[in-house]
Amino acid sequence: MYEVRQLIGGTWGADGDAGQFVVVDPADDSPVSRAPIASEAAVAAAVKAARAIAPSWAGTAAAERGALLHRAANAVEAAIDQLATVQTAEMGRPIGTARASVEAAVGTLRQYAELGPLHRGRALAGAPEAIDLMAVQPRGVVAVITPWNDPVAVSCGLLGAALVTGNVVVYKPSERTPATGWLLARVLDEHLPPGVLTLLTGDGRVGAQLAAQEVDVVAHVGSTPTGRAIAAACVRTYAKAVLENGGSDPMIVDADVDPEWAAEQAALGAFANSGQLCVSVERIYVHRAVAEPFLGALVRRAEAMRMGSGRDPATDLGPLVDRRHRQHVAAQVRAAVEDGARLRCGGTVPEGPGAFYPPTVLADCSDGMTVMREETFGPVAPVLTVASFDEALSRAARSTYGLAATVLTGSMSNAQRAWRELPVGTVKINAVFGGAPGGAAQPRRGSGQGFGYGPELLDELTVAKVVHLGAPGGPVGHW
Incomplete structure (x- = not known):
């Protein structure tokens, strides 16, 4: 079992005053990791310690920060097997896609x-005897x-951008994957000055x-309710909120496309990572000219998927993250059937250990x-x-969400x-995943x-300051 520790003020420690929690493998219910719940005092101390180190990190040359991040990237690459293994153990992702992530x-x-x-x-173009510019500075303390x-992958995006722009980071990974966040933080911390990165765990x-807390930015990727709560907190503290919340992404299948190919795209979008991606296909609108062959092909692809432990390289579909989440997915499917949807395949909670859902x-x-209005976040393709x-x-435009x-x-x-x-925010034409980097x-x-x-x-995590440098007054009148 992984024994997770927190990182505060450059020192690794437990801080278990508020209790601990255990994460179990969603494939077989065996314990995977144990982590402390940060106390309110620890959270305040972490932010205070980060604030103290912020000026020195902001004053570090940008090239030096970039070089340190390069070394950290190399270290993460060297730890790919460890990071993929713990990710699979905590949230069930098949090991091949965990490595790719x-x-x-x-x-x-x-x-x-x-x-x-x-x-x-x-x-800026100003008076000829003056210098006018917009200087970019780090915001300070970023809560990730x-x-x-x-x-x-999500953590590295936010952590990398925040750190390289001269911000210090207080990092709180999900309570469902604390050991993954802990291992990542350990790898990164070895290549950063003490105190620049802080790790807190808990629910x-x-x-x-x-x-x-009095942080400068809260950068969050997760559910819409959590995002709303963070936005409300930032209004009170004047922190900047950078939020990627949930989605209910539509797919449109036009009349002139090959239904077999369309079904392949739909299956990839709906079932990858067991449907647990922010940009999973959550609702499908198919033209009646191709509806039946499309549905037939989609069912065949779904039934051909091999469900099993993410540790097995032959697994196509791992478990959901836990049984609580499985109950949420199953409830949406049951409600849809009760409201008149026709179950073409799946839809039954399997017996046995784990949090599998077909x-x-x-x-x-x-x-x-509900399955067409809300985020399901499971391997469900409603058509x-x-x-x-x-x-x-x-119909695709009728949503309270607006992700992709x-x-x-x-x-x-x-x-x-x-x-x-x-x-x-993102429209993908004829490819459910992919696109240029950046x-x-x-x-x-x-x-x-x-x-x-x-x-x-980088713009979100920095602030622009306008500077006007005029010549001194008096008889000299020049520098």
Whole structure:
């Protein structure tokens, strides 16, 4: 079992005054990790210690910060097997995709190591005898609160961008993956000055206490309710909130696409990581011209998936993160069937240990069903048949979320309409995943605010200061 420790003021320790908690393997219910719950006093002490070290880290040359982050990225790469193994043990992700996630994290750290020293302000056109400029400075103390579903890649994005721009970080990983966050923090801390990175562990109460502290930024990836609570806390403290919350991402399947290929894309979007991705396909609008062959192909793909422990390289679909989450997913499916949806496959909670839930396809869904309105975050593909692309576009836009959307179409005009009209941060045409590195979207409405990735994240984590340097007055009148 992993014994997690916290990192405060450059010192590793337990701080178990508020208790401890144990995380079990969602595949077999065996204990995986034990972690302390940070006390309210520890949270306050952590922020105070981070505040004390902030000026020296902000004063470190940008090139030096970038070089340290490069070394940290190399260390994370060397620890890929460890980080993938603990991630699989805590949240069930198949080991191959867990490794790929850590590899992506390494790339993100290297990206920010390069971009950080290049991040700069600009000169302004003022009086000829003066100097006017906009200087960029770190914001100070950044609280980073991360989710369990992609714990290494998401954390490395926020941590890398915050650190390379000269901020100190108080890092709170999800209570469902504390050992993953602890191991990542250990690797990074070895290549940073003491105190620059702080690690706190615990449940949502610890996250709430951290967000309520006098920090300068709260950067959060996770659920919409948590994001709303963080935004409210930031209003009270004047901290900046950078939020990527939940989503209910639509997929539109147009009449002119190959239904087999469309089903492949839909299965990838709905079932990858057991549907536990922020940008999972959560609702599908398929044109009636291809609806039946599409549904048939989607069911075949779902039924062919091998469900099992993430440690088995042959596993296609690992367990959900825990049984509590499985109850949430199963309840949405049951409610949809009660409201008239047709269960084409899956939908039954298997017996035995773990938190497994089969890939599930629902046909004849309607807009009012919870599974079509709220975030399911499980391996469920609810399908609604439409009569036209216009209808699909209209229904897809009816959501309180605004994270991402996928559109499968052979029509350039429909593709253009889709990216212009869908009220989301990211629109993917003819590919459910992928895209150029460095893309930075702004989620909308219930899905959050601010840039969470790419070069623009550096802007979120820094502040611009306008400086006017005029010549001294008096008889001299020049420098």
